[in-house]
Amino acid sequence: MVQTDWVAGQxxxxxxxxxxxxxxxxxxxxxxxxEKYAFERAEKYGHYSMGDFxxxxxxxxxxxxxxxxxxxxxxxxxxxxxxxxxxSQVDIMATLAAATNTPLAEGAAPDSYNLLPIFKGEKYTSxxxxxxxxxxxxxxxxxxxxxxxxINAPSGEHTKMPDSxxxxxxxxxxxxxxxLFDMEKDPEQRINLFAQHPEKIDTMDQLLQKYRxxxxxxxxxxxxxx
Numbered sequence: 505m506v507q508t509d510w511v512a513g514q515x516x517x518x519x520x521x522x523x524x525x526x527x528x529x530x531x532x533x534x535x536x537x538x539e540k541y542a543f544e545r546a547e548k549y550g551h552y553s554m555g556d557f558x559x560x561x562x563x564x565x566x567x568x569x570x571x572x573x574x575x576x577x578x579x580x581x582x583x584x585x586x587x588x589x590x591x592s593q594v595d596i597m598a599t600l601a602a603a604t605n606t607p608l609a610e611g612a613a614p615d616s617y618n619l620l621p622i623f624k625g626e627k628y629t630s631x632x633x634x635x636x637x638x639x640x641x642x643x644x645x646x647x648x649x650x651x652x653x654x655i656n657a658p659s660g661e662h663t664k665m666p667d668s669x670x671x672x673x674x675x676x677x678x679x680x681x682x683x684l685f686d687m688e689k690d691p692e693q694r695i696n697l698f699a700q701h702p703e704k705i706d707t708m709d710q711l712l713q714k715y716r717x718x719x720x721x722x723x724x725x726x727x728x729x730x
Contacts, residue, residue: 516576529603530576533593536561536640537568540663547668558675558693564638564646564660566653566693580624587622590648592636595619614718635708637715647712648687654708655683660693684708 512532519525537560538553546552559565573591575581598616601608621628631650638646644657658678665675675694684698684705698705 526578528577529580529600531596532572532574532576534571537563537570543666543669547666547672556692558673559660560663562640562662564640564644564655564657564662566687566691568640568660568662569638575623577623582625585625589622589630589632590636590650591617591619591622591633595633599623635711635715637712645712645716647708647715649708649711651686651688652704652708653683653685653687653693654705654712656709656712657682659683 516525516530519528519530537557539561542553542560554560554567555570557565557567557570559567561568573593592615594613594615595617596619597613598608599619600606601613602618602620617633619632620626622632635647635649638648638653638655638660641662644655644660644662646653646655646660648654658680660683670676678696680696680698682698682705683693683696684701685693685695686697687693689695
């Protein structure tokens with residue numbers, strides 16, 4: 505973290521020295537969630553790299569896809585502003601194209617959304633994205649739509665969670681054909697609502713199958729502005 509902070513500072517310093525700091529969009533983000541050694545780190549040192557979320561990198565759980573997304577754009581993005589809108593890193597392409605008035609080729613970036621309304625604090629229809637896919641391996645897929653996260657498997661796990669870590673976080677395994685979570689009320693993914701909302705499951709599963717047929721696979725990130 506110290507090295508990352510220093511490198512980011514060097515980039516901002518270079519922009520300022522070249523007189524480019526007032527008219528440059530700087531986006532700071534990261535790869536998927538933490539690696540499997542995060543379990544041992546949490547148990548030994550009480551440091552939870554995944555925060556309060558469930559799961560690690562390559563998992564379909566929220567912890568596998570929830571990453572930082574910080575934007576600096578003087579005069580456009582208000583310092584300290586924060587958005588809880590669900591976005592994806594693939595949205596950067598459509599966003600920068602819109603910011604620079606650059607037309608995209610027909611068929612390019614079909615799953616990329618323009619985030620400028622969020623950056624500038626303008627009014628827009630939320631959720632901005634129709635939905636966002638969670639996927640890193642073949643057997644389990646997740647779909648985030650608004651506050652809902654659907655997983656078409658009894659677990660979002662790819663990396664085996666140690667029983668000792670489950671006990672530490674008071675996690676229990678789920679049973680059944682799939683999972684559905686209200687991420688606004690249950691960001692830790694502890695309460696499976698799959699049985700209570702069959703219509704929501706059917707709708708989201710159909711959309712997920714449509715995306716899979718189209719070949720879209722995107723990741724979810726939170727957006728923050730600074």
